[in-house]
Structures are given as structure tokens and as C-alpha cells.
Amino acid sequence: MKTTPDNSGDVRLSGISKTYDNGFTAVQPLDLTVPEGSFFALLGASGCGKTTTLRMIAGLEDPSSGTVCLGDQDVTHLPPYKRPVNTVFQSYALFPHLDIFENVAFGLRRRGLKSVKKQVEEMLDLVQLGEQARKKPHQLSGGQQQRVAVARALINHPRVLLLDEPLGALDLKLRRQMQLELKRIQTEVGITFVHVTHDQEEAMTMADTVAVMNAGRVEQLGSPSALYENPNTTFVANFLGTSNLIEAEVDTKNGDDLVLRAGGGKLVLPQARCSGPTTAGAKVLVGVRPEKIALTHADDAGTVPEGRNRVTGKIADASFIGVSTQYVIDTPVCDEFEVYVQNVERDGRLVPGADVVLHWSPAHTFGLDAAQDIGAGTEEEAAA
Amino acid sequence: MPFLTWLKRRLVVIAGLITLAYLLLPNVIVTVFSFNKPKGRFNYEWQQFSTDAWQDPCGVADMCGSLSLSLQIAVWATLGATLLGTMIAFALVRYRFRARGAVNSLIFLPMAMPEVVMAASLLTLFLNMGAPLGFWTILIAHIMFCLSFVVTAVKARVMSMDPRLEEAARDLYAGPVQTFLRVTLPIAAPGIAAGALLSFALSFDDFIITNFNAGSTVTFPMFVWGSAQRGTPVQINVIGTAMFLLAVLFVLASMLITNRRNRQKA
Numbered sequence: 001m002k003t004t005p006d007n008s009g010d011v012r013l014s015g016i017s018k019t020y021d022n023g024f025t026a027v028q029p030l031d032l033t034v035p036e037g038s039f040f041a042l043l044g045a046s047g048c049g050k051t052t053t054l055r056m057i058a059g060l061e062d063p064s065s066g067t068v069c070l071g072d073q074d075v076t077h078l079p080p081y082k083r084p085v086n087t088v089f090q091s092y093a094l095f096p097h098l099d100i101f102e103n104v105a106f107g108l109r110r111r112g113l114k115s116v117k118k119q120v121e122e123m124l125d126l127v128q129l130g131e132q133a134r135k136k137p138h139q140l141s142g143g144q145q146q147r148v149a150v151a152r153a154l155i156n157h158p159r160v161l162l163l164d165e166p167l168g169a170l171d172l173k174l175r176r177q178m179q180l181e182l183k184r185i186q187t188e189v190g191i192t193f194v195h196v197t198h199d200q201e202e203a204m205t206m207a208d209t210v211a212v213m214n215a216g217r218v219e220q221l222g223s224p225s226a227l228y229e230n231p232n233t234t235f236v237a238n239f240l241g242t243s244n245l246i247e248a249e250v251d252t253k254n255g256d257d258l259v260l261r262a263g264g265g266k267l268v269l270p271q272a273r274c275s276g277p278t279t280a281g282a283k284v285l286v287g288v289r290p291e292k293i294a295l296t297h298a299d300d301a302g303t304v305p306e307g308r309n310r311v312t313g314k315i316a317d318a319s320f321i322g323v324s325t326q327y328v329i330d331t332p333v334c335d336e337f338e339v340y341v342q343n344v345e346r347d348g349r350l351v352p353g354a355d356v357v358l359h360w361s362p363a364h365t366f367g368l369d370a371a372q373d374i375g376a377g378t379e380e381e382a383a384a
Numbered sequence: 385m386p387f388l389t390w391l392k393r394r395l396v397v398i399a400g401l402i403t404l405a406y407l408l409l410p411n412v413i414v415t416v417f418s419f420n421k422p423k424g425r426f427n428y429e430w431q432q433f434s435t436d437a438w439q440d441p442c443g444v445a446d447m448c449g450s451l452s453l454s455l456q457i458a459v460w461a462t463l464g465a466t467l468l469g470t471m472i473a474f475a476l477v478r479y480r481f482r483a484r485g486a487v488n489s490l491i492f493l494p495m496a497m498p499e500v501v502m503a504a505s506l507l508t509l510f511l512n513m514g515a516p517l518g519f520w521t522i523l524i525a526h527i528m529f530c531l532s533f534v535v536t537a538v539k540a541r542v543m544s545m546d547p548r549l550e551e552a553a554r555d556l557y558a559g560p561v562q563t564f565l566r567v568t569l570p571i572a573a574p575g576i577a578a579g580a581l582l583s584f585a586l587s588f589d590d591f592i593i594t595n596f597n598a599g600s601t602v603t604f605p606m607f608v609w610g611s612a613q614r615g616t617p618v619q620i621n622v623i624g625t626a627m628f629l630l631a632v633l634f635v636l637a638s639m640l641i642t643n644r645r646n647r648q649k650a
Contacts, residue, residue, distance in 0.1 A: 093551065094552075
């Protein structure tokens with residue numbers, strides 16, 4: 001079932017944008033290439049333009065400018081029913097008047113295929129719904145309906161499968177299960193998947209490449225680990241997981257590292273991990289993920305190894321959540337410094353009110369341009 | 385008190401049966417009196433059992449002519465109102481155009497207006513236009529008052545329809561015509577059918593508007609009303625019973641079909 005690698009499954013968007021009649025620009029001019037056979041995620045909060053981008057690839061929305069290419073074929077002006085792409089809709093959009101078999105056979109029949117029985121049965125087996133063929137969509141559970149929607153799209157062997165928040169309506173447990181299921185199907189059929197989601201964990205679990213979108217623009221594109229470990233904007237830093245951001249100023253350069261001044265102390269940041277300005281005196285935001293930080297009681301401050309970034313503070317709050325304990329620490333450089341500590345060897349002295357030293361490796365530090373909104377992406381995540 | 389417990393348990397069933405009896409009693413009377421052999425010209429008192437009327441349903445002068453006219457008008461009015469009403473409903477739900485709000489509320493006016501007012505104004509209109517009263521004026525009037533019912537029924541259906549369904553059809557290689565025939569129409573069908581059935585029933589038994597705009601033409605309801613002045617032939621009961629039985633058969637048949645389809649699917 002694997003398609004030959006002739007790049008016909010590449011999706012290339014060039015300068016594509018969408019401005020609605022009412023003047024609202026949902027997507028700013030955007031260039032994006034999704035390589036053949038990859039699992040690509042468009043991640044962003046609601047209203048960021050990710051679904052509009054997907055609908056322009058499907059042909060359900062006309063772009064205001066730019067082109068959509070599949071491989072070498074320009075499909076910008078083709079209607080959706082002439083494009084070799086299929087969509088899994090957020091609401092599944094299963095035809096209520098047709099049974100499961102006919103829903104799945106719909107695309108094949110419209111293309112004039114007469115004997116569809118064997119293909120449909122194979123496809124229903126792939127999504128483990130062979131027994132339900134003669135039921136109507138409303139007789140199935142949410143997870144089953146979702147699988148029918150995937151089967152109905154996949155049976156046409158599209159060059160690209162578009163998924164618009166396909167797991168949004170499922171409960172958490174089922175969602176985790178379907179994430180793995182979709183990933184398995186994608187590996188099995190080798191078709192390019194473009195997946196739209198607002199769930200950062202979902203995007204990171206499933207996709208090879210993630211494009212983080214905000215206000216109609218792609219903020220950053222890369223592998224999940226690259227995005228997480230080294231975000232380039234405050235939006236990505238805050239939307240993808242949690243980040244502690246410290247306002248700092250570049251002091252000197254020391255080899256490949258920058259030495260920064262922050263609240264009286266010094267912090268070290270590898271220059272390669274700084275997407276902001278690096279000249280002396282420039283303002284930057286220093287970021288570090290909560291789980292990269294170690295916590296040592298102030299009495300043991302001497303045991304902290306040399307060469308690590310360190311900040312002192314007082315524990316404001318501690319919440320035990322099983323695998324880890326989440327601390328909120330009041331520091332001179334940042335009011336609410338978040339630290340996640342694995343519950344391996346718990347230090348009984350680390351309770352609210354205790355004086356502590358936070359320390360982490362400079363390799364886990366990233367630098368951002370301080371001209372941005374430091375809180376970008378935090379409310380969005382809460383809303384999503 | 386075992387009796388009270390028994391009553392409590394079955395109260396809903398009993399209430400339901402009483403309501404059903406209340407609804408069906410007139411039909412039973414009509415049916416029973418269709419087998420009567422009345423003494424005078426009025427069929428209001430039970431005399432003796434006879435199947436004379438059933439053997440000769442068209443035995444009364446002009447009755448079957450008026451019946452056939454009423455059926456014809458009902459069929460054409462249903463077709464016209466369903467077609468127009470369905471298109472209006474789609475336009476109102478799907479498109480944004482000037483005066484959409486006004487059309488939306490004006491379309492309900494025929495339902496809310498007293499029939500006699502509408503009848504009189506229609507007659508004024510026809511007379512002023514110099515239109516000869518008869519089949520066509522009746523048909524125009526019927527299509528008009530049936531329209532609002534069709535629009536209401538279809539609109540409810542189209543409004544509750546997920547627009548993504550049509551997008552899904554287009555995404556799955558169905559062109560505009562295929563999308564309409566395979567997805568839009570089948571999903572809107574129950575609403576359209578309900579509107580059509582309502583139209584047929586309303587048109588068939590309309591008296592007030594028809595009476596004003598019929599000229600010398602006589603429809604079945606007008607015939608029944610007219611003959612009630614001079615005497616009621618048993619054949620009227622025969623036609624009434626036959627219509628009732630046809631309706632019951634229709635409902636039973638559709639229930640059977642749905643049941644069988646569901647059983648096959650399960």
C-alpha cells in the first residue's frame with residue numbers, strides 16, 4: 001500500500017493567505033512544505049488560522065493569494081472533488097442516512113468504481129469495524145465514528161490525508177489510544193498526514209514535524225524535541241509546555257557562551273541557543289523548562305556543582321502530583337519560578353517558606369528576544 | 385388496596401387509551417353510519433345495516449366528480465407547494481440576501497392569518513385581475529397557504545443539517561449535483577415529506593378559501609357542505625371511511641418498511 005517516493009505527496013504552500021470578506025485575515029502569507037510520507041502537525045490555539053490553512057489544502061476555502069501544490073501539480077484552482085486529498089472532519093461529518101459500509105464506500109462509488117465490497121471490507125478491518133458495517137453512524141460510539149471517518153478518507157488512497165482536530169470530541173483515555181492508532185495507521189499506509197490540533201501533547205506525540213501557528217503566522221517549525229528544547233519565540237516557549245522566562249542583559253561573551261546579568265546574578269547561555277540579539281548590552285529573555293531545574297536547600301548551597309546556572313529563592317507553594325512535585329518559587333529574577341522535581345529522593349526540608357537554590361545546566365538554557373510579549377501563549381494554553 | 389395499586393401502575397396506559405378513544409370516536413361513527421340505511425334524506429339516525437352505499441359509492445350525482453377534482457387539486461397543490469417551499473427554505477437557511485429577515489417572517493403570515501380574511505382578499509385580487517374563478521384560482525390559493533407549512537417543515541430540517549456533511553461529500557469526489565442528490569436531498573427528505581403530506585391534507589379538506597374562490601366549481605368539501613343542507617347521502621361516509629382507511633394503511637406500510645430496514649441493518 002506504500003506509495004512510491006516520487007514526491008507526489010509533498011504539500012507545498014507558497015505565499016498562501018486568507019482574508020475573509022469582512023476584512024478578517026485568518027492566514028498571513030505563508031510558505032510551508034510538508035514532505036511526502038511525513039506526519040505533520042499544525043499546532044495553535046483556536047482562531048490561529050490552522051484550520052483555514054487545512055481547508056485551503058482541501059479546497060474547501062479559496063486562498064486570497066498564493067498557491068497550493070501537491071507534488072508538481074498546482075491544485076490552487078481545483079474544486080475539492082478533483083483534488084487527490086481527503087479530510088477527516090472534527091465533527092466526523094458521517095452521512096447519517098447511510099450505513100457504515102456505504103459511508104466508507106462513498107468516495108469509491110463517486111469515482112465510478114463498481115465492485116467496492118472487497119476494498120471496503122479490508123478498510124473496515126484495518127480500523128477494526130468489520131462487524132459494524134450495516135449499522136448507522138448514530139449507533140456507534142464516538143471512538144468508532146472517528147475510525148469510520150478515518151476509513152472513509154483513507155480508502156481513497158489520497159496523496160495527503162488532512163485531519164482537522166479529529167480527536168477533539170473524545171475523552172482523554174480514548175484520545176491517547178486513538179493517537180497511537182492513527183500513528184500506527186500512518187506508518188502502515190505511508191500517506192502524508194497533515195494534522196490540525198490545539199493540543200500540544202497530541203502534536204508532540206504523533207507528529208514528525210510540528211508547525212506552531214499564532215495569529216495567522218507560523219511561529220516556528222521543527223521536530224517536537226527541537227521545538228520544546230529550543231523555542232525561538234515566547235509564544236512557542238509558553239504554548240508548548242511551560243517555561244520560566246527571566247529578563248536579562250548580555251554582559252560579555254565567553255567563547256561560545258554568552259554571560260548574562262539578571263537581577264544581580266550571572267547566567268550562562270550557549271550563543272547557539274539564543275534566538276535574540278547577542279551583542280553586549282542587549283536585552284534578552286532567558287528561558288528554562290521547569291523539569292530541567294534541580295532544587296537544593298539553602299543550607300546545602302555549597303554542594304551545587306560549579307558551572308551551573310543558579311538562582312536563589314524561597315518556596316512559595318508545593319503541590320504533590322504523584323510522579324513529581326511541582327514547586328512555585330519566589331525569586332528576585334522571576335516571581336513565580338516553576339520547578340518540577342521527580343519524587344525519587346524527597347528532601348523533607350523543601351516545604352513552603354524554605355530558602356532554596358535553583359540550579360540547572362547552561363545547555364538547557366535558551367535565549368529569546370526581549371522585545372516580545374513575555375506572556376504570549378500562556379492564556380491560549382489555558383483556554384485550549 | 386390492590387385495585388388502587390393496579391390503577392396506579394396502569395394509569396398512563398389507561399389515560400392513553402381514553403385519549404385514543406376520544407380521537408377515534410368520530411371516525412368510528414362515520415364508519416358505522418356508512419353501513420346505515422337511512423329512512424329520509426338525512427343519515428343521522430341508525431336504522432338498519434346495509435352495504436348499499438359501499439356497493440355504489442358514486443351513486444350520488446356529482447359527488448365522485450367533486451372528489452376527483454379535490455384529489456387533482458390536492459396533488460398539484462402538494463407538488464407546487466413542496467417544490468417552491470423546499471427552494472424557499474434552502475434559500476432562507478443557506479443564503480444571506482437583502483430582505484431575508486422580512487421574507488422569513490412574512491412566509492408565516494398565511495399560517496397566522498384567519499382563513500376567511502385571506503379568502504376574501506384573494507377573491508378581491510382575482511376579481512380585480514379579471515381572472516375567471518375555478519380550478520386555477522383554487523390551485524393558486526391552495527399552493528399559497530400550503531407554502532408556509534412546507535417552508536417551516538423543510539427549514540427546520542435544513543437548519544439542523546451539519547454543513548460539514550456537504551463539504552465531506554465534495555471532499556469525497558462528489559460534484560455539486562452528486563452532492564445535492566446523494567447527501568443534501570436524502571437528509572432533507574423527511575422534512576420535505578412531512579411538508580408534502582401536510583399540504584395534501586390541508587388542500588384536500590380546505591373549505592373556506594376554496595368556497596370564496598371556486599366560482600361555480602365544486603370541490604368535495606363544498607359538496608359535503610352543500611348536501612348537508614338538503615340531506616346527507618351515506619356515500620359521504622363511505623368516502624370518509626375510505627380516506628381514513630387509506631391513511632391508516634399508509635402509516636402502517638411506512639412503519640413496516642422502516643422496521644424491516646432496521647432489522648436488516650442490525
